[in-house]
Amino acid sequence: MFLRTKNINLSPIKTIEIFASKIPDVxxxxxxxxxxxxxxxxxxxxxxxxxxxxxxxxxxxxxxxxLRETIEQKLAEENMYYDFEEEIIVTAGxxxxxxxxxxxxxxxxxxxxxIFSPAYVSYxxxxxxxxxxxxxxxxxxxxSADSGQADGWQIDFDSLIKKINFKTAAILFCNPxxxxxxxxxxxxxLKIAELARKKKFFIISDEVYKDFIYDNSAVPFFSIxxxxxxxxxxxxxxxxxxxxxMTGWRIGFIHGDEENIKEIIKVHDCLIxxxxxxxxxxxxxxxxxxxxxxxxxxxxxxxxxxLICGRLDELSDYFSYQKPNSSYFVFPKTLKNKDSxxxxxxxxxxxxxxxxxxxxxxxxxxxxxxxSFGRSEKDINEAFNRINKYFNK
Amino acid sequence: xxxxxxxxxxxxxxxxxxxxxxxxNPYVIIIAGTxxxxxxxxxxxxxxxxxxxSARANKKNFNAEIGLPLSILGLPSGEGRFLNWxxxxxxxxxxxxxxxLPITDYLVLEMSVDKPDNMDYLLSxxxxxxxxxxxxxxxxxxxxxNLDEIAEEYEKLIKKLSFxxxxxxxxxxxxxxxxxxxxxxxxxxxxxSDGADFQAINVKKAMDGQNFILKSLTDSEVSQIEIKRFGxxxxxxxxxxxxxxxxxxxxxxxxFSKMLK
Numbered sequence: 172m173f174l175r176t177k178n179i180n181l182s183p184i185k186t187i188e189i190f191a192s193k194i195p196d197v198x199x200x201x202x203x204x205x206x207x208x209x210x211x212x213x214x215x216x217x218x219x220x221x222x223x224x225x226x227x228x229x230x231x232x233x234x235x236x237x238l239r240e241t242i243e244q245k246l247a248e249e250n251m252y253y254d255f256e257e258e259i260i261v262t263a264g265x266x267x268x269x270x271x272x273x274x275x276x277x278x279x280x281x282x283x284x285x286i287f288s289p290a291y292v293s294y295x296x297x298x299x300x301x302x303x304x305x306x307x308x309x310x311x312x313x314x315s316a317d318s319g320q321a322d323g324w325q326i327d328f329d330s331l332i333k334k335i336n337f338k339t340a341a342i343l344f345c346n347p348x349x350x351x352x353x354x355x356x357x358x359x360x361l362k363i364a365e366l367a368r369k370k371k372f373f374i375i376s377d378e379v380y381k382d383f384i385y386d387n388s389a390v391p392f393f394s395i396x397x398x399x400x401x402x403x404x405x406x407x408x409x410x411x412x413x414x415x416x417m418t419g420w421r422i423g424f425i426h427g428d429e430e431n432i433k434e435i436i437k438v439h440d441c442l443i444x445x446x447x448x449x450x451x452x453x454x455x456x457x458x459x460x461x462x463x464x465x466x467x468x469x470x471x472x473x474x475x476x477x478l479i480c481g482r483l484d485e486l487s488d489y490f491s492y493q494k495p496n497s498s499y500f501v502f503p504k505t506l507k508n509k510d511s512x513x514x515x516x517x518x519x520x521x522x523x524x525x526x527x528x529x530x531x532x533x534x535x536x537x538x539x540x541x542x543s544f545g546r547s548e549k550d551i552n553e554a555f556n557r558i559n560k561y562f563n564k
Numbered sequence: 565x566x567x568x569x570x571x572x573x574x575x576x577x578x579x580x581x582x583x584x585x586x587x588x589n590p591y592v593i594i595i596a597g598t599x600x601x602x603x604x605x606x607x608x609x610x611x612x613x614x615x616x617x618s619a620r621a622n623k624k625n626f627n628a629e630i631g632l633p634l635s636i637l638g639l640p641s642g643e644g645r646f647l648n649w650x651x652x653x654x655x656x657x658x659x660x661x662x663x664x665l666p667i668t669d670y671l672v673l674e675m676s677v678d679k680p681d682n683m684d685y686l687l688s689x690x691x692x693x694x695x696x697x698x699x700x701x702x703x704x705x706x707x708x709x710n711l712d713e714i715a716e717e718y719e720k721l722i723k724k725l726s727f728x729x730x731x732x733x734x735x736x737x738x739x740x741x742x743x744x745x746x747x748x749x750x751x752x753x754x755x756x757s758d759g760a761d762f763q764a765i766n767v768k769k770a771m772d773g774q775n776f777i778l779k780s781l782t783d784s785e786v787s788q789i790e791i792k793r794f795g796x797x798x799x800x801x802x803x804x805x806x807x808x809x810x811x812x813x814x815x816x817x818x819x820f821s822k823m824l825k
Contacts, residue, residue, distance in 0.1 A: 212644075247793075252794055253794060399771050
C-alpha cells in the first residue's frame with residue numbers, strides 16, 4: 172500500500188508549522204507568508220465577481236481568457252512574448268504549474284531533475300510526485316560576499332556538468348532563489364541555457380520573488396524566458412499570490428511555447444480542472460490595479476530586512492549571514508549548531524520561535540536556518556528577543 | 565450612497581469629455597468587440613505615431629462609463645477615494661477651460677460593453693470617425709442573452725459613424741462582417757478568410773514571432789509581414805495596422821519632412 176508515496180515527505184516547513192501549532196504563543200519565522208492582507212482593490216474585484224454570479228462555474232482549463240490576455244500584456248512589458256490563447260495556463264499557485272510541467276516532462280528514459288541546493292524545499296518532493304529523481308547541485312556559499320553580489324551563492328558549474336546525463340529531463344530553479352535571496356546573473360543563466368540546448372533538457376524557471384528585489388543594480392534580474400530562441404526549452408512559473416499578498420488564494424501561472432503548453436494542459440486539467448475562478452477574478456484586478464501596493468510591500472520588506480539583519484548582527488557570535496537582495500528570507504549560518512534540525516527543534520521548544528532547518532533546502536543547506544521577514548516588525552523583534560535569551564541564558 | 569456618488573462622477577466626467585472633444589476636435593477611432601481590442605489599440609496608435617501624428621489611447625481598462633471619459637481627458641482614476649475624485653474633476657475642469665487646450669490629432673479609444681444599452685451611454689459621450697470591430701463572442705458577455713443581442717450594440721456604433729467615416733471590420737467573424745449592412749460609407753475588412761480586403765495568408769511561426777503574406781484586394785498588392793509576437797490576435801492587429809498605414813494620410817509635419825529629403 173502507498174508504495175508511490177512511501178518516499179515522499181511532507182515539506183519540513185509544514186512539519187515545523189505543525190509542531191509550532193501545538194505550542195502556545197509561538198512566533199513563526201518559518202513559513203513564507205507575509206503579514207499583509209490582500210489589497211482592497213483586489214478584494215473588491217473578487218466581491219464584485221462573486222455578487223455577479225461569475226465564480227460558481229468552471230473557467231476554461233487554461234483560465235479566464237481576459238486574465239490570460241492581461242497576463243500576456245504584463246509579460247510583454249517585460250519583453251516576454253507569449254500567446255494568451257495557447258501559451259499561458261492559469262494555475263493554482265506556481266507549485267501546481269511546476270508539478271503539472273514536471274509530470275508532463277518526466278518519462279522512463281528521462282527522469283532526473285536537477286535542483287540547486289539550497290533551494291525551495293518542495294522541489295524535491297514535487298519531482299518525486301512526478302515520478303522523477305531529484306539530483307542536487309550545490310550552490311557554493313562565499314562567506315566574504317556582501318549583499319547582492321553575484322558570488323554570494325554561486326552555481327557550481329563543474330558539479331552541474333558532471334550531473335547532467337542522458338536521463339536529465341529538466342533543471343528546476345527559483346530565481347531569485349528561495350531561501351538565499353540570490354539573483355542568478357545573466358551569464359550563468361545563459362550557460363545553463365547552452366547546456367540545456369546541447370543536452371536537450373527543459374529549464375523550469377520559478378520567478379515568484381522577482382517583484383521583491385531591493386537593489387537591481389548589484390546583479391540585474393534577468394529572466395531566461397526573455398530569450399525567444401529558448402522558448403521551446405523554457406517553462407516559466409510565476410505566483411500572483413506572493414507578489415500581491417494572496418498566498419491563500421492559490422493563484423499563479425505558467426507560460427511556454429505552445430508545443431509544451433499543449434502537453435502540460437492535459438496534466439493541469441487532470442489535477443485541478445481549472446484554477447479557482449474567484450481567485451482568477453482577483454488576480455485580474457491584482458495585475459491591473461495593484462502595482463502601487465507591490466511598491467508599498469517592497470518598501471516595507473526592505474525595512475524589515477534591515478531590521479532582521481540588524482538583529483542578526485547583534486548575534487554575530489552565533490550567526491553569519493549574507494544580506495539578501497531579494498525575496499523575504501534570510502538564510503544565516505548557525506556558527507555553533509551544525510545540526511540544523513536539532514537546533515530548530517530546540518529553539519522552538521525552548522524559545523517558542525519557529526525557523527526552518529537549512530537541511531530541508533538540500534544538503535548544502537545544513538548548518539543554516541531560514542528566517543522569514545515577511546512577519547511584522549513587532550514579531551521579528553519579539554522573535555529575536557527570545558533568540559537572544561536562548562543564546563545568552 | 566456610493567452609487568449616487570458614482571453617478572454624479574459619471575455625469576460630470578461625461579460632460580467634461582464632451583466639452584473637450586467639442587473644443588479639441590480630434591479624429592476619434594473607436595475599437596470595439598469582445599476580444600483582441602488591446603493589441604489593435606496599441607498597433608493603431610503606433611501606426612499613427614509612425615506617420616508623425618499625435619495620438620492618445622486609453623490606459624489599461626479605461627474603456628467603460630468612467631474609464632472612457634477619463635481616457636478622453638487623459639486623467640487618472642480616483643480609485644474609490646473621494647478626495648482623489650475631487651482633484652480629478654478639478655483637473656478636468658482646468659483642462660477644458662484652458663485657453664491653450666492641449667491638442668491631440670487622434671484619440672484611439674477602446675470601448676467595452678458589458679450589458680445591453682451600454683453602447684448608447686458611451687456613444688452619448690463620443691461619436692466615432694472610424695470604428696474597428698474585432699469579434700462578437702459570449703466570452704465576457706454574461707449579461708447578454710445571445711450573440712445577436714451583443715451584435716446589436718455594435719450596430720449602434722456603426723450607425724453613429726460620422727459622414728466620411730470608415731468602418732474596419734473583422735471578415736472572419738460573420739456577425740462583425742455583416743455590420744457593413746448598417747453603414748453607407750467606406751468599409752474595409754481584414755482577416756484570414758478569402759474575400760477580406762486585407763487578408764493574411766501563409767502564416768508561419770518562427771522562434772521570434774510570426775510572418776505572413778498580406779494580400780490586399782484594395783491595391784492588389786502582396787507583401788511579406790513579420791511580427792515579433794505570437795497568436796492570431798497579433799496577426800489581426802498587424803492587418804489593421806496596414807489598413808491605417810495605407811488609408812490614413814500622413815501628417816503635415818511628416819509630409820513636409822519627407823518633401824525636404
